[in-house]
Amino acid sequence: MxxxxxxxxxxxxxxxxxxxxxxxxxxxxxxxxxEPRDRLGCSNLAHALAAQPEQARLIIRQGGxxxxxxxxxxxxxxxxxxxxxxxxxxxxxxxxxxxxxxxxxxxxxxxxxxxxxxxxxxxxxxxxxxxxxxxxxxxxxxxxxxxxxxxxxxxxxxxxxxxxxxxxxxxxxxxxxxxxxxSGLPNKDKAAVRQRFVRGEASRDELLAAELAAYHxxxxxxxxxxxxxxxxxxxxxxxxxxxxxxxxxxxxxxxxxxxxxxxxxxxxxxxxxxxxxxxxxxxxxxxxxxxxxxxxxxxxxxxxxxxxxxxxxxxxxxxxxxxxxxxxxxxxxxxxxxxxxxxxxxxxxxxxxxxxxxxxxxxxxxxxxxxxxxxxxxxxxxxxxxxxxxxxxxxxLPAQSSAPDIVRPAAQPFAEEGGLVLLSGNLGRAILKTSAVDPAHWWVRAPARVFDSEAAVQAAYAAGALRGDLVLVVRFQGPRANGMPELHRLMPLLANLQQAGQQVALVTDGRLSGASGQVPAALHLTPEAAAGGPLARVRDGDWIELDARRGVLRLEVDEAALDAREAAAAPAGLAEGFGLELFAAQRQLVGPADQGASTLSWDCVE
Incomplete structure (x- = not known):
C-alpha cells in the first residue's frame, strides 16, 4: 500500500x-x-506501401x-x-x-x-x-x-x-x-574552469580544452x-x-x-x-x-x-x-x-x-x-x-551500494525531503531546486539588483558592479517574453559571488534546468513579467526574502505602493532574428509555467 x-x-x-x-x-x-487501416482506400494504402519491400507489402496487405x-x-x-x-x-x-x-x-x-x-x-x-x-x-x-x-x-x-x-x-x-x-573530464573540474574563466583567470583556449574533454x-x-x-x-x-x-x-x-x-x-x-x-x-x-x-x-x-x-x-x-x-x-x-x-x-x-x-x-x-x-x-x-x-x-542489485556517496537507501537518505520546493508569496509562485544547494544558503534576504537580460548581468559582473549581498532579479525571460531560455551563464558568476562571501540568490521567470547549481534560484516565476506579473514592478534596492524551508518568496514592499508603480516594459527586439519571428504566435498563445508553459490547446479534453 x-x-x-x-x-x-x-x-x-x-x-x-x-x-x-x-x-x-x-x-x-x-x-x-x-481500425483505420481497414478503412483506407486502395489508393491510400498503395501510397503507404509504394516504397516498401515486397515481403513487407504482403504482410501488411494480409493483415493480422x-x-x-x-x-x-x-x-x-x-x-x-x-x-x-x-x-x-x-x-x-x-x-x-x-x-x-x-x-x-x-x-x-x-x-x-x-x-x-x-x-x-x-x-x-x-x-x-x-x-x-x-x-x-x-x-x-x-x-x-x-x-x-x-x-x-x-x-x-x-x-x-x-x-x-x-x-x-x-x-x-x-x-x-x-x-x-x-566519462570525460569530471563535471566538477569543468565547472571550476568555467568559474575561473568568468573571473578572468583562465584563457578561452583553456576553457575550450576543458569543454572538449567533458563533451568528447x-x-x-x-x-x-x-x-x-x-x-x-x-x-x-x-x-x-x-x-x-x-x-x-x-x-x-x-x-x-x-x-x-x-x-x-x-x-x-x-x-x-x-x-x-x-x-x-x-x-x-x-x-x-x-x-x-x-x-x-x-x-x-x-x-x-x-x-x-x-x-x-x-x-x-x-x-x-x-x-x-x-x-x-x-x-x-x-x-x-x-x-x-x-x-x-x-x-x-x-x-x-x-x-x-x-x-x-x-x-x-x-x-x-x-x-x-x-x-x-x-x-x-x-x-x-x-x-x-x-x-x-x-x-x-546488491543489497548494499558500493558507493554510498552516490546513492543511499531510503532509510538513510541524503536528505529527508525531495530535491524541489515550491516558493510562494507576493511575487507569485516559483520552483527552487534544493538538492544542489547547501542548506546554509536556503535563506537569503537582500536588496534586489534588477536586470532585463542575461547579457546585462554579465556586463555588470564584468564591471565589478555586483557587490554586497543581493538578490539578482532577471525578468522578461518567461515564455511570453522570449520563449523562456535557460540562463546557465549566470551560474558561474553567481557561484563566484557566493564563494567570495556574498549572500546571493536568483529570482527569474526564466529557466536553469538540470544544471541548477549551488546558488538558490527561484525559477519559472509565474505570473511572468511580460504577462503583467509583479516582477515587472520590482526596483533596484527593494528587499526580497527567499526561504526554501518555509517555501516563501516575498518582496518587502507595501502592496499599495507596489500597485502604484508603473510596470517596466519588455526590452525592444527581444525576439528578433535567428528565426525567432516564426514563433511569434507561440509567444502569444503560450500558457503559464505552472501549467507546463505549453502552446498546445487541450480544449478537446477539458
Whole structure:
C-alpha cells in the first residue's frame, strides 16, 4: 500500500481531473475502434506501401500482424542522438523476427541546449517541445500503425515525443534511448574552469580544452540534467525496456535492449498477446510515480514544466502543489552532478535508476502495480540488465551500494525531503531546486539588483558592479517574453559571488534546468513579467526574502505602493532574428509555467 501522502496526491489528481480524463479516454477508445487501416482506400494504402519491400507489402496487405511506426529525433548535431542513426533498420530487422513490419513515420526536430546556451536560439528551446509533439502527430496521422517506437533522449525531445504519442494514446508505445557517452573530464573540474574563466583567470583556449574533454564523443552528456532525468523518468513510468536508460551506445548490451524494445512493442500491439494502449497505461499513478522519482533523484527543474504538460496531454491536471506535497515525504536518494560529484556513469555503476526504484518501492513511495511495457509492476525496473551467455537477462542489485556517496537507501537518505520546493508569496509562485544547494544558503534576504537580460548581468559582473549581498532579479525571460531560455551563464558568476562571501540568490521567470547549481534560484516565476506579473514592478534596492524551508518568496514592499508603480516594459527586439519571428504566435498563445508553459490547446479534453 503506497504512503498515505502518495495516495492522497493521487486521489486528488484523479478527482480534479475526472472530467478531463474521461473525455480523453473516450477520444482514445473512439480512435481504437476506427481500425483505420481497414478503412483506407486502395489508393491510400498503395501510397503507404509504394516504397516498401515486397515481403513487407504482403504482410501488411494480409493483415493480422503488427505494423509499427518509428519516430526518431536523430541528427548528428546532438551527441546524444547521433547513435540513433542506425536504429530504424535494426528495429525493422528485429520486428521482422516477430513477424511484424515497421516504417520510419517521422523525423522530429531536435535542438541542443548546450550549443544554443546563451545564444538567441535558446529562445526556441522550450517551444520546440510542442513542435516535436506536433511533428510526431504528423507522422502518426497516416492511420496505418498498430504501435510506435519513439527514439529520443534530450531535454525537450522526450517530453515532446510523449505528448505527441499521448495524442495517439490508443497505440502502444516503447521509448528507445541511446545511452550516455563515456566519462570525460569530471563535471566538477569543468565547472571550476568555467568559474575561473568568468573571473578572468583562465584563457578561452583553456576553457575550450576543458569543454572538449567533458563533451568528447557521441552519447548523452554525463551530468544529471534534463536529458538524463528524462531517461530515469521513462524507467519509472514503465515506458522503457527495464534498465535501458544509462547503457552505453555501441555495446552488445545496448543492441540487445534495442532489439527487446521491438519485441515488446509487437507483443503489446492489438495483434500481440497483451494490448497496452499508451493513453491507458499513463494514468494518475504513473504521473505521481514520475514526480516521486524526480524528487528522489534531485532531477531537473525543467520537469516542473514538462510533467504538467505531459499530464494535460493524458487528461490530467498535475499541479506544483502536488510536487510540493510529495517533496515533504520523498527523501533524496542520489547525489549526481550538479547535486554531487558523480556523473551518470558512476550513478549507473552504483545502482542507477534501478536502485532508486527499488528503494522507493521498499519505502512504499511508488505505486508498484502499474502497467509497464515489460509487464505489470515496477519490480522489473528494480533490477539491472546484463548479457547471460549473449542473451538479455536481468539480475538483482546488491543489497548494499558500493558507493554510498552516490546513492543511499531510503532509510538513510541524503536528505529527508525531495530535491524541489515550491516558493510562494507576493511575487507569485516559483520552483527552487534544493538538492544542489547547501542548506546554509536556503535563506537569503537582500536588496534586489534588477536586470532585463542575461547579457546585462554579465556586463555588470564584468564591471565589478555586483557587490554586497543581493538578490539578482532577471525578468522578461518567461515564455511570453522570449520563449523562456535557460540562463546557465549566470551560474558561474553567481557561484563566484557566493564563494567570495556574498549572500546571493536568483529570482527569474526564466529557466536553469538540470544544471541548477549551488546558488538558490527561484525559477519559472509565474505570473511572468511580460504577462503583467509583479516582477515587472520590482526596483533596484527593494528587499526580497527567499526561504526554501518555509517555501516563501516575498518582496518587502507595501502592496499599495507596489500597485502604484508603473510596470517596466519588455526590452525592444527581444525576439528578433535567428528565426525567432516564426514563433511569434507561440509567444502569444503560450500558457503559464505552472501549467507546463505549453502552446498546445487541450480544449478537446477539458
Amino acid at each position: 503506497p504512503h498515505p501522502v502518495v495516495e492522497q496526491v493521487t486521489a486528488a489528481l484523479e478527482q480534479r481531473s475526472a472530467t478531463r480524463r474521461q473525455r480523453y479516454l473516450e477520444r482514445l477508445r473512439s480512435a481504437a475502434a476506427r 500482424a503488427p505494423h509499427i511506426a518509428i519516430v526518431s529525433s536523430y541528427n548528428d548535431l546532438l551527441s546524444a542522438h547521433a547513435p540513433l542513426r542506425d536504429y530504424p533498420e535494426r528495429l525493422k530487422r528485429s520486428l521482422a523476427q516477430q513477424g511484424a513490419t515497421a516504417q520510419f513515420a517521422a523525423g522530429v526536430p531536435a535542438m541542443c541546449d548546450g550549443i544554443t546556451q546563451g545564444q538567441a536560439g535558446m529562445q526556441l528551446s522550450l517551444f520546440s517541445r510542442d513542435l516535436i509533439a506536433q511533428a510526431t502527430a504528423i507522422g502518426l496521422t497516416h492511420g496505418i500503425f498498430d504501435g510506435a517506437l519513439y527514439l529520443g533522449v534530450c531535454d525537450k525531445i522526450v517530453p515532446g515525443l510523449l505528448i505527441g504519442a499521448l495524442a495517439f494514446g490508443h497505440l502502444p508505445a516503447v521509448f528507445v534511448p541511446a545511452g550516455p557517452m563515456h 564523443q557521441d552519447g548523452t552528456c554525463t551530468f544529471y540534467g534534463t536529458a538524463n532525468t528524462n531517461q530515469l523518468l521513462m524507467e519509472v513510468m514503465g515506458l522503457h525496456v527495464p534498465g535501458s536508460a544509462f547503457v552505453h551506445p555501441h555495446t552488445p548490451l545496448r543492441d540487445a535492449m534495442t532489439d527487446e524494445a521491438a519485441r515488446l512493442v509487437a507483443r503489446n500491439s492489438r495483434q500481440g498477446e497483451r494490448y497496452l494502449p499508451l493513453g491507458e497505461q499513463v494514468d494518475a499513478r504513473v504521473l505521481v510515480n514520475a514526480v516521486v522519482a524526480l524528487l528522489a533523484s534531485g532531477g531537473s527543474t525543467n520537469h516542473s514544466l514538462h510533467l504538467p504538460a505531459i499530464a494535460r496531454a493524458a487528461g490530467y491536471e498535475l499541479t506544483w502543489e502536488d510536487f510540493a506535497a510529495l517533496s515533504k515525504v520523498v527523501p533524496l536518494l542520489a547525489r549526481v552532478y550538479p547535486n554531487g560529484a558523480a556523473d551518470v556513469n558512476q550513478f549507473q555503476a552504483a545502482g542507477g535508476p534501478a536502485w532508486i526504484i527499488r528503494e522507493l518501492l521498499g519505502a512504499d513511495l511508488l505505486h508498484a502495480e502499474v502497467p509497464t511495457v515489460a509487464g505489470v509492476g515496477l519490480a522489473a525496473y528494480a533490477r539491472e540488465p546484463w548479457l547471460d551467455a549473449g542473451r538479455l537477462a536481468w539480475r538483482e
